[in-house]
Amino acid sequence: MSNAGGDGGPWKPRGRRTAGGRGGTRPPRRREPSSASAAPQVPAPRPDRRAEVRLHGMNAVQAVFARRPEAIRKLYLTGPRIPQLQPLLKWCVANRVGYRVVDDEAELARLAGSDRHEGVVADVLRQPEPALADWLSSLEQGPQCLLWLDGVGNPHNLGAILRSAAHFGIAGVLLPEASELALSGAVARVAEGGAEVVPLVRMGAAEGAMQQLRGAGFTLAATVVAGGQDLFAGRLPPRLVYVMGAEGEGMDRGLAQACDLRVSIPGTGAVESLNVAAATAVFLASWARSRA
Numbered sequence: 001m002s003n004a005g006g007d008g009g010p011w012k013p014r015g016r017r018t019a020g021g022r023g024g025t026r027p028p029r030r031r032e033p034s035s036a037s038a039a040p041q042v043p044a045p046r047p048d049r050r051a052e053v054r055l056h057g058m059n060a061v062q063a064v065f066a067r068r069p070e071a072i073r074k075l076y077l078t079g080p081r082i083p084q085l086q087p088l089l090k091w092c093v094a095n096r097v098g099y100r101v102v103d104d105e106a107e108l109a110r111l112a113g114s115d116r117h118e119g120v121v122a123d124v125l126r127q128p129e130p131a132l133a134d135w136l137s138s139l140e141q142g143p144q145c146l147l148w149l150d151g152v153g154n155p156h157n158l159g160a161i162l163r164s165a166a167h168f169g170i171a172g173v174l175l176p177e178a179s180e181l182a183l184s185g186a187v188a189r190v191a192e193g194g195a196e197v198v199p200l201v202r203m204g205a206a207e208g209a210m211q212q213l214r215g216a217g218f219t220l221a222a223t224v225v226a227g228g229q230d231l232f233a234g235r236l237p238p239r240l241v242y243v244m245g246a247e248g249e250g251m252d253r254g255l256a257q258a259c260d261l262r263v264s265i266p267g268t269g270a271v272e273s274l275n276v277a278a279a280t281a282v283f284l285a286s287w288a289r290s291r292a
Contacts, residue, residue, distance in 0.1 A: 052123050053188075054122070075099035075120070127183070129202045132204065144238075146213075149173060151179075155187045160281075162190075164280055165198040165284065221236075221242055231263045242280070245276070
């Protein structure tokens with residue numbers, strides 16, 4: 001790599017000075033290299049936009065401010081929201097975080113990518129998705145409930161699941177390695193602050209993830225529409241992973257068979273099944289009740 005603005009590198013002496021005074025050859029006086037020639041001028045790295053997510057909705061933005069205000073990078077709001085967001089605005093001023101009052105609702109909708117922005121939009125740093133093994137090593141002992149989302153792809157369902165998970169004190173939501181699910185503005189808005197409470201944890205291969213979970217004392221329960229153990233008939237294990245199937249196709253049959261038990265929500269049969277987000281809330285409530 002050449003030095004920007006330099007002369008090809010540091011100076012090299014052309015000759016040696018001989019001993020014994022004036023008759024020797026004196027080397028030319030060495031000049032101190034300029035800052036340009038001393039080190040390559042490396043441009044400052046551009047911020048990784050994938051490391052940020054644009055959130056919208058009062059509860060979603062306020063939850064970030066309450067738990068990790070340093071993650072906020074930019075704020076947009078409508079005039080009527082100024083009184084409610086005064087603490088956040090003062091924090092932005094004190095920490096030199098830019099904010100802009102947007103008068104045009106259509107512009108804020110464009111920034112949010114949704115007309116359900118509730119008058120506030122924020123660019124924030126994403127929370128990292130820890131690897132399963134690292135996360136399990138830091139998880140507290142005792143009763144814990146986790147959610148494994150197998151094939152769930154709808155962001156609104158993920159948001160509703162995170163909201164229920166936060167309500168019932170669920171330790172984490174596990175995502176398959178190949179899943180495209182991730183936190184988005186729509187997910188965070190529907191989660192109503194739950195996305196800041198419940199971590200998303202990224203798994204590796206299913207077989208290895210099962211071994212790691214069992215090694216941490218968890219029982220894996222496949223949630224099936226029919227043919228499983230009545231959810232309300234017995235006491236659930238204290239350390240439990242509910243494996244939830246996809247919205248339309250349900251759970252992968254091989255994965256369901258590999259689980260330690262299969263559980264179903266009893267119903268009238270008037271409808272085939274519950275939406276995955278609604279079913280998740282029922283499963284989580286049942287586990288929480290069994291711990292009471």
